[in-house]
Amino acid sequence: MLLRDVRLPEGTGPVDLRMVDGVFAEIGPGLAPAGSEKVVQGHGRLVLPPFVESHIHLDSVLTAGQPEPNHSGTLFEGIERWAQRKTTLTREDVKERVNRVVRQQAGFGVQFVRTHVDVTDPQLTALHALLELREELAEWVTIQIVAFPQEGICSFPDGRALMTRAADLGVDVLGAIPHFEFTREYAVESLNFVCELAAERGLLVDVHCDEIDDEASRGLETLATRAYELGLGDRVTASHTTAMHSYNNAYFTRLLRLLSLSGINFVSNPVVNTHLQGRIDSYPKRRGVTRVKELTEAGLNVSFGQDDICDPWNPLGTGNLRDVVFTGLYVTQMMGHDQIVDSYRFVTTNAARTLHLGDGYGIEVGRPAHLVVLDAQSWYDALNWNAPVLASYRAGRVIARTEPVRREVLF
Ligand code: 17E
Ligand code: FE2
Numbered sequence: 001m002l003l004r005d006v007r008l009p010e011g012t013g014p015v016d017l018r019m020v021d022g023v024f025a026e027i028g029p030g031l032a033p034a035g036s037e038k039v040v041q042g043h044g045r046l047v048l049p050p051f052v053e054s055h056i057h058l059d060s061v062l063t064a065g066q067p068e069p070n071h072s073g074t075l076f077e078g079i080e081r082w083a084q085r086k087t088t089l090t091r092e093d094v095k096e097r098v099n100r101v102v103r104q105q106a107g108f109g110v111q112f113v114r115t116h117v118d119v120t121d122p123q124l125t126a127l128h129a130l131l132e133l134r135e136e137l138a139e140w141v142t143i144q145i146v147a148f149p150q151e152g153i154c155s156f157p158d159g160r161a162l163m164t165r166a167a168d169l170g171v172d173v174l175g176a177i178p179h180f181e182f183t184r185e186y187a188v189e190s191l192n193f194v195c196e197l198a199a200e201r202g203l204l205v206d207v208h209c210d211e212i213d214d215e216a217s218r219g220l221e222t223l224a225t226r227a228y229e230l231g232l233g234d235r236v237t238a239s240h241t242t243a244m245h246s247y248n249n250a251y252f253t254r255l256l257r258l259l260s261l262s263g264i265n266f267v268s269n270p271v272v273n274t275h276l277q278g279r280i281d282s283y284p285k286r287r288g289v290t291r292v293k294e295l296t297e298a299g300l301n302v303s304f305g306q307d308d309i310c311d312p313w314n315p316l317g318t319g320n321l322r323d324v325v326f327t328g329l330y331v332t333q334m335m336g337h338d339q340i341v342d343s344y345r346f347v348t349t350n351a352a353r354t355l356h357l358g359d360g361y362g363i364e365v366g367r368p369a370h371l372v373v374l375d376a377q378s379w380y381d382a383l384n385w386n387a388p389v390l391a392s393y394r395a396g397r398v399i400a401r402t403e404p405v406r407r408e409v410l411f
Pocket of ligand 1: 057075150177208211272307308313
């Protein structure tokens with residue numbers, strides 16, 4: 001089929017996209033329809049590669065208030081509330097909630113999802129459910145699973161064995177949570193354990209790293225050093241890194257050299273971390289979002305994630321990554337014209353790099369014909385007006401549609 005008259009984010013004029021057998025066959029201005037080829041008019045609308053959710057906890061979605069809400073709004077009470085809910089998990093319960101949310105995300109043009117799944121559960125109930133869903137939903141969404149030790153590796157009974165079992169069961173990525181370990185020594189030990197296991201098994205690494213307002217929380221320097229020394233480089237991701245917000249500038253400047261050498265990726269979750277961080281500050285209250293602007297300017301790869309949808313860490317959330325970018329730009333003060341124009345990358349190409357999607361992603365001839373059509377002529381307008389994703393194409397086939405909003409003002 002031929003999708004005519006659409007705009008690409010970096011292009012100057014309108015182009016046509018030819019999709020054949022689920023792959024981009026030709027891209028260029030004024031392509032002529034071949035014989036009986038199906039033609040769809042794009043009306044000059046913006047086309048992007050699909051949105052990539054680079055950080056979410058699907059196992060906990062839609063559990064807010066069960067058995068009780070997170071009253072303090074802190075990360076740590078969230079972990080306690082989730083520990084309560086975890087005791088009642090069943091495979092069916094997880095699958096039912098995740099099935100609903102994945103379809104919600106699809107409506108917003110998300111086709112790639114990296115989900116953290118809590119493996120500090122001797123039964124690994126949520127992990128089994130997500131492993132099944134990864135296969136069952138593969139036609140519509142690519143799910144990448146992180147073995148996430150919510151209650152620690154060295155500080156949780158059999159924590160190391162649970163991580164190894166998760167690796168045996170076929171997760172894609174190994175996680176860690178150094179700021180939650182009992183001691184600094186355990187934090188270092190847990191990072192060493194995970195990086196070595198990942199190197200041995202050929203897995204990626206994505207650590208919940210220093211998600212705390214403690215400027216002395218310095219798991220990141222250990223993670224980056226292991227990534228550098230073991231040659232893991234961009235196979236490693238540091239998520240959250242909110243303590244970096246509180247690092248003194250002298251330390252941050254020294255750290256930046258190591259981060260650049262290591263080449264690791266960063267994921268910031270600006271919506272959830274502005275909600276969770278600064279909770280035990282009086283005034284002034286810290287925003288607690290990592291230094292996205294400085295990392296980006298230093299050439300490091302940063303993406304944005306939703307983190308949570310209606311769970312102990314976020315009572316709200318829809319899965320629409322536009323909201324995450326919108327909040328992210330405000331809270332990081334990346335409001336310059338070019339920064340706004342480029343910001344789609346946080347939830348598309350940058351996120352795809354973090355997930356190592358490689359040739360499986362991107363609007364280029366020979367790649368799978370995955371794309372979204374937005375009801376706007378530019379990303380600037382799409383972002384500002386919260387433009388719906390009118391169509392999400394996966395391998396050349398529409399898998400989700402939204403009607404344009406028609407609003408009338410009666411004066
Ligand atoms: N668990 C965690 O440690 N941190 C988070 N932000 C969430 C879960 C959502
Ligand atoms: Fe998270």
